[in-house]
Amino acid sequence: MSWLILILSGAFEAVWAVALSKSEGFTRPVPIAVFVVAVVISMGGLGYALRELPVGTGYAVWVGVGAALTVVYSLATGEESFSxxxxxxxxxxxxxxxxxxxxSQGH
Structure with a gap:
């Protein structure tokens, strides 16, 4: 269950990263609200998952999932060039x- 929560938390990392970019320096209320909610969910899930997973592995997976999904979103929306x-x-x-x-399954 911790792995699933960690992956979902990583997905919310991508949500807050995109919302942060859409907030235009914290000047747009809707992206700010999405950012705040996504950060709370993402960090809460990471914290929960780290109760059972090693911090190095958990953090690396969380960042990896978030980074990969953020780039995929940027490519899919045309905000970033495809290669x-x-x-x-x-x-x-x-x-x-x-x-x-x-x-890490044996941990």
């Missing part, structure tokens, strides 16, 4: 996240 190298690097992050989960 095969970016896709390959995102797949590398995903592979590392899966690898960390696999080697």
């Amino acid at each position: 095969l190298v970016k896709v390959a690097l995102i797949l590398g992050i995903v592979g590392c996240v899966v690898g960390l989960q696999l080697v």
